[in-house]
Structures are given as structure tokens and as C-alpha cells.
Amino acid sequence: MNEHPDKENYLMAGYGWRSWFLTTDHKRIAILYMLSITFFFAIGAFFALLIRLELLTPAGDFVSSATYNRLFTMHGIIMVWFFLIPSIPSVLGNFLIPLMIGADDLSFPRLNLASWYIFMLGGIFTLISILFGGLDTGWTFYTPYSSSYASGQVLNAGLGIIISGFSSILTGLNFIVTIHKKRAPGLTWGRLPLFIWAHYATSLIFVLATPVLAVTLLLMIVERTLHIGIFDPSLGGDPVLFQHLFWFYSHPAVYIMILPAMGVVSEIVPCFSRRKIFGYKMMACASLAIATLGFLVWGHHMFVSGQSVYAGIIFSLFSFLVAIPSGIKVFNWVATMFRGTITFSTPMIYAFGFIGLFTIGGLTGLFLAALGMDIHVQDTYFVVAHFHYIMVGGAIMGYLGGIHFWWPKICGRLYPKGWPGLSALLIFIGFNLTFFPQFLLGYMGMPRRYHFYPEEFQALHVLSSAGASILGVGYIFPFFYLAWSFFRGPRAEPNPWRATGLEWKTESPPPVHNFDQTPIVTEDPYSYEEKP
Amino acid sequence: MHHEAIRIAGPVTTMSGVVDQLYWFLVFLTVLTSGLIIFLMLFFAVKYRRRPGHEVSHVVIEKTGLIEAIWIGVPLIVFLVIFFWGAKIYFQQMQVPAGALPIYCVAKQWMWKFQHPEGKREINELHIPIGVPIQVTLISQDVIHSFFVPAFRTKMDVLPNRYTNLWFQVNQPGEYKIFCSEYCGLWHSLMQGKVIAMTLDEYESWVDRGKKEPMALKGEQLIAKYGCWQCHQRGSTIASPIFDGLYGGKVHLSDGRTIVADETYIRESIVDPGRRLVAGYANVMPTFKDQISEEEILQLIAFIKSLGVSPGPASSEKTP
Numbered sequence: 001m002n003e004h005p006d007k008e009n010y011l012m013a014g015y016g017w018r019s020w021f022l023t024t025d026h027k028r029i030a031i032l033y034m035l036s037i038t039f040f041f042a043i044g045a046f047f048a049l050l051i052r053l054e055l056l057t058p059a060g061d062f063v064s065s066a067t068y069n070r071l072f073t074m075h076g077i078i079m080v081w082f083f084l085i086p087s088i089p090s091v092l093g094n095f096l097i098p099l100m101i102g103a104d105d106l107s108f109p110r111l112n113l114a115s116w117y118i119f120m121l122g123g124i125f126t127l128i129s130i131l132f133g134g135l136d137t138g139w140t141f142y143t144p145y146s147s148s149y150a151s152g153q154v155l156n157a158g159l160g161i162i163i164s165g166f167s168s169i170l171t172g173l174n175f176i177v178t179i180h181k182k183r184a185p186g187l188t189w190g191r192l193p194l195f196i197w198a199h200y201a202t203s204l205i206f207v208l209a210t211p212v213l214a215v216t217l218l219l220m221i222v223e224r225t226l227h228i229g230i231f232d233p234s235l236g237g238d239p240v241l242f243q244h245l246f247w248f249y250s251h252p253a254v255y256i257m258i259l260p261a262m263g264v265v266s267e268i269v270p271c272f273s274r275r276k277i278f279g280y281k282m283m284a285c286a287s288l289a290i291a292t293l294g295f296l297v298w299g300h301h302m303f304v305s306g307q308s309v310y311a312g313i314i315f316s317l318f319s320f321l322v323a324i325p326s327g328i329k330v331f332n333w334v335a336t337m338f339r340g341t342i343t344f345s346t347p348m349i350y351a352f353g354f355i356g357l358f359t360i361g362g363l364t365g366l367f368l369a370a371l372g373m374d375i376h377v378q379d380t381y382f383v384v385a386h387f388h389y390i391m392v393g394g395a396i397m398g399y400l401g402g403i404h405f406w407w408p409k410i411c412g413r414l415y416p417k418g419w420p421g422l423s424a425l426l427i428f429i430g431f432n433l434t435f436f437p438q439f440l441l442g443y444m445g446m447p448r449r450y451h452f453y454p455e456e457f458q459a460l461h462v463l464s465s466a467g468a469s470i471l472g473v474g475y476i477f478p479f480f481y482l483a484w485s486f487f488r489g490p491r492a493e494p495n496p497w498r499a500t501g502l503e504w505k506t507e508s509p510p511p512v513h514n515f516d517q518t519p520i521v522t523e524d525p526y527s528y529e530e531k532p
Numbered sequence: 533m534h535h536e537a538i539r540i541a542g543p544v545t546t547m548s549g550v551v552d553q554l555y556w557f558l559v560f561l562t563v564l565t566s567g568l569i570i571f572l573m574l575f576f577a578v579k580y581r582r583r584p585g586h587e588v589s590h591v592v593i594e595k596t597g598l599i600e601a602i603w604i605g606v607p608l609i610v611f612l613v614i615f616f617w618g619a620k621i622y623f624q625q626m627q628v629p630a631g632a633l634p635i636y637c638v639a640k641q642w643m644w645k646f647q648h649p650e651g652k653r654e655i656n657e658l659h660i661p662i663g664v665p666i667q668v669t670l671i672s673q674d675v676i677h678s679f680f681v682p683a684f685r686t687k688m689d690v691l692p693n694r695y696t697n698l699w700f701q702v703n704q705p706g707e708y709k710i711f712c713s714e715y716c717g718l719w720h721s722l723m724q725g726k727v728i729a730m731t732l733d734e735y736e737s738w739v740d741r742g743k744k745e746p747m748a749l750k751g752e753q754l755i756a757k758y759g760c761w762q763c764h765q766r767g768s769t770i771a772s773p774i775f776d777g778l779y780g781g782k783v784h785l786s787d788g789r790t791i792v793a794d795e796t797y798i799r800e801s802i803v804d805p806g807r808r809l810v811a812g813y814a815n816v817m818p819t820f821k822d823q824i825s826e827e828e829i830l831q832l833i834a835f836i837k838s839l840g841v842s843p844g845p846a847s848s849e850k851t852p
Binding site: 313 | 550551554555558561562565566569570572574576577581582586588589591593596599603604607608611612614615617618619620621622624625626641674675676678680683685687688689691692693696709711712713714715716718719720721722724804807821
């Protein structure tokens with residue numbers, strides 16, 4: 001079994017359960033996260049499957065309305081807090097940040113393990129809430145419905161989210177300290193990979209925004225259990241206050257999902273174009289600008305909530321401004337490919353998918369930022385389509401691209417050719433077929449969270465459900481060929497893609513302490529022109 | 533299968549065409565920009581693909597700063613145009629035209645209840661005349677709902693603690709679907725209704741049908757029923773603000789602030805009288821919360837309005 005007896009890699013450092021569940025190795029913790037969030041993704045995807053089956057017909061005939069409302073609520077909660085938020089940071093960030101900066105681990109390895117346990121505790125609360133019947137508040141928990149009217153497991157789900165939030169906060173803190181304190185000699189801020197910059201910006205949001213979510217949900221729980229009036233007008237509260245607090249977290253949370261994916265794409269595109277990234281400084285600044293401006297746009301979720309017209313104007317203006325750095329990133333990726341030497345490897349196919357779908361997702365965001373347009377499309381399937389283009393088309397494409405890019409590093413094995421490309425193609429086609437019709441549904445007026453719907457919307461819903469089945473098949477392939485690769489795949493060299501970056505300078509899989517000698521950095525990132 | 537969804541492409545209201553102009557501009561911009569990005573990406577991917585004979589370029593692109601300034605500057609200008617365009621429509625949608633015909637709507641899980649000033653009441657159906665602006669004043673008696681008529685390109689959330697307004701002026705007679713677009717619980721998706729737009733003559737004869745009991749008149753009866761006059765009139769032994777000319781006037785509060793007595797303030801003073809107390813009066817009024825329905829509160833307000841409106845601006849109608 002041990003084919004490299006001379007060098008012990010992190011996967012072979014122990015086989016007992018204690019060696020995994022009590023590990024403080026950031027790479028093993030990343031694997032724990034990967035398995036956990038894959039489990040949660042499967043649950044969330046199962047709920048999505050049931051939702052799409054129900055929406056095949058206008059009548060609510062497959063499940064009851066009570067069940068349907070629970071399905072979309074739990075789909076949202078699981079996918080947002082137990083898959084998308086932790087996805088790239090907790091798996092790839094955890095695995096790669098120390099490797100990319102030439103460190104042996106994060107600054108606080110035990111805190112890192114604690115973060116995983118806290119995440120799982122939050123997950124257990126949420127799973128309990130599902131097993132005991134779930135809840136039907138929508139993932140947005142709008143008051144006073146959630147605090148005074150909804151039945152079901154609101155308390156357990158809320159606590160689960162609050163608890164998992166502490167995992168985000170501690171992970172963010174760990175990343176920030178690590179990036180400040182543990183960089184290898186010569187790895188100045190101007191030489192950091194953009195993946196690191198993206199995670200630095202993401203970590204700031206983790207630390208600054210997540211506490212607000214905890215406070216908000218706690219206030220909702222306090223009102224629900226102790227009947228202290230905060231949001232419910234019949235107890236003297238203000239329901240719109242909840243929306244302000246909730247979106248103060250939940251809009252930046254969108255950037256928690258997309259910034260790390262942008263970091264992944266910024267690593268993949270230069271590598272498979274053999275070009276230096278175009279506008280490195282601007283790319284790093286854009287990540288920080290997105291993280292900063294992202295805190296000033298929450299009110300664009302509330303243009304028809306009764307907030308003042310002037311507040312709406314300001315939030316609209318800032319929403320357009322936050323689109324500028326996102327635009328810079330897209331243009332710079334395309335410019336990086338100019339005069340490059342491009343190979344169509346699996347990670348690059350995912351990066352193409354990301355850029356295309358993120359561009360459409362971002363441009364349709366302009367409809368929602370424009371005040372007079374938003375009045376019509378707010379709370380319709382247009383919004384549903386828009387954020388799925390960002391979260392599924394963007395964040396999940398980025399996550400899968402990253403998994404395929406660093407898989408040889410993580411496992412020391414290669415995956416087969418062919419299957420991954422087919423799977424990426426199915427995901428791309430299935431995704432567009434699922435969500436593009438939803439833009440049209442939204443413009444035609446189909447409200448979101450509808451169990452029954454008027455029959456003129458059926459044709460587009462059928463298309464959407466058909467797309468979802470293709471998307472689902474596309475997602476199943478990687479489970480098989482990656483599992484095959486893990487056990488049977490050909491051995492990977494330390495640097496199969498001939499990529500720059502310190503993570504490629506050590507063995508695949510890396511040894512327990514990452515580097516035999518602390519690496520010294522002497523060149524700028526992405527010096528691909530010298531290594532065609 | 534009837535095609536209402538397709539029919540809504542025409543300018544059903546005075547604003548729907550205006551919104552659609554912006555919509556089609558944004559569609560054009562989205563198709564153009566994403567088309568350009570995706571085309572360039574695929575073009576580069578094919579043109580510069582690794583193949584025998586492909587020469588590796590070592591050319592370093594100069595003037596990246598200038599190039600980046602262009603792709604910051606051009607989007608910024610386009611975004612500002614869209615921003616002002618969208619804001620202009622928003623102002624028009626939020627500004628109820630003077631003299632609009634008022635309709636009062638109480639939303640509850642899971643129905644829409646409408647009152648016409650002349651006294652007509654209906655559920656899940658709203659009859660309106662075409663050719664005149666209609667103002668719908670919205671309040672919820674439980675959770676948040678949202679009043680959405682896709683064909684009119686407008687919606688507004690319905691809150692349980694204060695009034696919100698939306699307006700539209702329909703050009704064509706017909707039936708237009710109303711959806712609740714803010715998730716409100718079990719039967720959210722069945723909280724639907726329809727606007728029935730008819731000519732002014734038809735509307736007037738529809739309003740005249742059946743017994744007529746104007747909202748203001750019912751409000752006056754309620755004021756007697758709940759004993760409001762005992763305090764709220766000149767010469768009462770208990771000093772209380774009087775109703776004449778109250779609506780739309782300035783009110784000095786006991787905490788030093790000055791506000792305008794709009795519908796939301798009058799409603800709040802009925803259900804939670806101590807919350808924003810008028811300066812110089814004791815907090816002696818009992819709450820009427822849970823004793824008086826939202827429909828009745830609207831009737832009381834209609835009566836107070838009928839006693840005369842102060843010349844000052846009424847904030848809920850004149851926002852911004």
C-alpha cells in the first residue's frame with residue numbers, strides 16, 4: 001500500500017479514525033469539509049429535484065403545499081449555509097492557503113479543527129430540524145412570518161445557522177492571521193496569488209458580516225420563543241428592520257460565495273493560457289473593492305419593501321458601482337487569454353463556463369439594480385434565475401474547476417480524460433436549460449415560491465425541469481471518476497499542469513508538513529511566459 | 533391555454549411601456565456584452581490553442597493601465613445612464629398623481645380585500661375604471677404580502693404596521709392577474725386575484741349597484757360606536773386632539789419631533805396611542821388593537837379625511 005516509503009504524505013500519515021477526527025493538519029481538515037459539504041449538497045440537490053418535479057404541472061399535485069414550502073426553504077438553507085458558503089474557502093482555501101504561501105499549516109491548526117466541529121454541530125441542528133418535519137419560512141426567514149406565524153422547526157434551523165456561522169468567523173480569522181503572518185520569505189503582498197487575495201477579501205466578510213446574521217437570527221428566535229417585540233408589529237416591532245439586518249449579512253454573503261470562485265478562475269486561466277494574468281494589481285484591488293462595496297448595497301433587496309425612495313436611490317447607485325470591479329475581473333481574464341497558448345483541460349473548461357455564466361448572471365443583476373425595472377422583476381423567477389447564474393453557474397462552476405485543477409495535488413492521482421469534459425458539458429447545457437427559461441418566467445410575472453401556478457407558465461417550467469435532470473446527471477459523473485481516480489488513477493507528478501505557485505513545488509500529495517525546506521520566493525506570480 | 537402572458541407585451545398601463553423600454557434596452561445590453569465576452573473568449577481559445585506550429589508569444593502588453601481605465605470608464609458611464617433611467621421610472625412609480633381614485637386594500641393570509649370610497653367591497657377582485665389614475669393603499673392584517681400585477685409592471689409590499697401605496701392608470705379594459713409575490717405561508721401561491729378594468733361609465737354603474745354606504749359614513753358610525761367623541765371633540769372634559777383638519781397637518785410630538793399626520797400615523801394612534809404622543813396631552817387613551825379591524829380603521833381614516841385636509845403635505849402620498 002505504501003508506495004512511497006521514503007516520504008510520508010498526509011494521506012498516509014495514519015489510517016485510524018483518530019488520525020482523521022483529531023487531526024490538526026489543514027489538508028486533512030479540508031478533506032473532512034469536502035466530504036461533509038458533498039453530503040449536504042446531495043441533500044440540497046435532492047430537495048431541488050423534488051421541487052422541479054412538482055413544477056412540471058401547474059397544479060400542486062405531486063406534494064402538498066405544506067411540503068412544497070418546506071422543500072424550497074430547506075433547499076435554500078442547506079445550499080446557502082451548508083454548501084455554498086463553506087465550499088471553496090473551507091475545502092480549497094483550507095487545503096491551499098498554507099501551501100500557496102509556503103507555510104506548514106494555518107496559524108491556528110486546532111482552531112481550524114474546532115471550526116469543522118462547530119460547522120458539523122450546526123449541520124446536525126439543521127438535519128434535526130429536517131428530520132422533525134422541517135420549516136417553511138423560506139431561507140430568508142422574513143418576519144413576522146418566521147417569528148410569529150410559521151409552525152415547524154424554526155428554532156433548530158436558526159440555531160444551526162447561528163452555530164455554523166461561528167465556524168465561518170473562526171475560519172476567516174484563521175485565514176487573515178495566516179496570510180499576514182506565515183508567508184514564506186520573499187512572498188510579498190504584491191506576489192501573492194490572486195486565490196489568496198480572494199480569500200483574504202472573503203475572510204474579511206466572514207469576520208465582519210457573519211456576527212450580524214447571528215444577532216439577527218437570535219433576535220428572531222427571541223421574539224419567537226419569548227414574545228419580546230422586535231420585528232412583529234403586534235408586539236411593537238418593525239418587520240422591515242429584520243430585512244435590513246438580514247441583508248446586511250446576506251448580500252455580502254453572496255460575495256463570500258463568488259469571490260473565492262473568482263480566485264480559482266484567476267489561477268486556472270493563466271495556467272492554461274501560459275500567460276501572466278492581465279492586470280494583477282487591479283485584480284487584487286477588485287477583490288477588496290467587491291468586499292468593501294458589498295457592504296453598502298443591501299437595500300437593493302428592498303426596493304419595494306416600503307423603504308424610503310431616497311434610500312432606494314443610494315442603494316441602487318452603490319449596486320451599480322459594485323458591478324465595476326466584477327466587470328474588471330471578467331475583462332482581465334479574457335485579456336489574459338489574448339496571445340496565449342491555450343489548452344482545453346478540464347479545469348479550463350470549467351473556467352470558460354464560469355466566465356460565460358458569471359457574465360450573464362452579472363449583467364442580469366443590472367436589471368435588479370435599476371430601480372424602475374426591479375419593481376417589476378423583484379420576487380419573481382427573474383431573481384431566482386439571476387442568483388442561480390451567480391451561485392450555480394458561478395460558485396459551483398468555480399468549485400468544480402478548482403477541484404479538478406488541484407485534484408492531482410490533493411490525491412496525488414490523475415483522473416481520466418473524456419469523462420470530465422463530458423460531465424462539464426452536461427452541467428453547462430443542463431444549467432442553461434434549467435435557469436434560462438426562468439428569466440423569461442420572471443419577466444412574464446411568475447412569482448417565486450409558488451406551488452400552484454397559472455398554466456401559461458407551464459411550457460417554460462417543463463423546459464426548466466428537463467434541464468434540471470440533465471444538470472443532475474452531469475453532477476453524478478464526478479463522484480464516480482474522482483472516486484476511481486482516488487483509488488486507481490495514475491500517479492500524478494508534483495506539477496502535472498506545469499503551473500506556477502508554491503503548492504506545485506512540493507510532492508503530490510504533499511507531505512504532512514508541506515515542505516521539506518521553507519521555500520524562498522524570488523519571482524512575481526504567474527510567470528508563465530518563461531515556462532511555455 | 534389562454535395567452536395572457538403574451539398579451540401583456542402591449543402597454544396596458546401608462547407606465548408599462550415605459551418600464552418595457554428600459555427592459556429591452558437592458559436585454560440588448562446583456563446580449564451585446566455577454567455575446568462579446570463569450571465570443572472573444574472562444575475566439576481566443578481557438579485562435580491561440582496549443583497545436584503544432586503555434587508560436588508562443590512573449591509579447592508583454594504595455595499600457596495595461598490605459599486599457600483598464602477604458603474598461604472601468606465605459607461601463608461606469610453606461611451604468612450611470614441605467615441608474616438615472618431606472619431612478620426616473622422609480623420616482624414616477626412611487627409618486628401617486630394628484631387626484632387619483634383611492635382604493636383601499638387589506639391583505640390577509642390568503643386573500644385580498646378591497647374597499648371603494650363609495651362603500652363597495654370585494655374580495656380577490658378589483659373593479660376599476662380605465663383612463664384615470666388609481667391609487668391603492670395597502671395594509672396587511674398579519675404577515676408581509678406583496679401586491680403584484682405583472683401586466684401593470686408594478687408591485688408593492690403590503691406591511692402589517694403601516695400603509696404603502698401604489699398607483700396605475702390602465703389604458704385597456706380587460707382582466708389582469710394579481711399575485712401575492714412575498715411568501716406569506718401555506719397558501720401563498722393561491723393568494724391570487726384579478727383587476728377588472730372597465731370604462732368609466734361601466735365602473736360608475738357598477739359602483740352604484742347594490743347598497744351604498746360610503747367609507748366616510750361608516751367611519752362616522754364607528755366613531756360613535758367606539759365612543760371616540762367622548763374625548764375627541766371641543767369642550768370635552770378630557771383634553772384630546774380633535775379630528776377637524778387633522779389629516780395632512782403637522783403634529784408636534786411630546787418628544788419634540790414634528791411629523792405629518794398621515795394615514796399611518798392616525799392608524800398607529802388608534803392601535804398604539806402612546807407610541808407617538810401629541811405634545812401637551814396625557815397618554816390616557818386605551819389601545820384599540822384587536823378590537824377594531826383594519827377595514828374599520830380605514831373607514832375611520834376616511835371619515836377624518838372628510839372633515840377637511842390640512843394644506844400641509846401628507847407624507848405617505850407625497851413621498852418623495
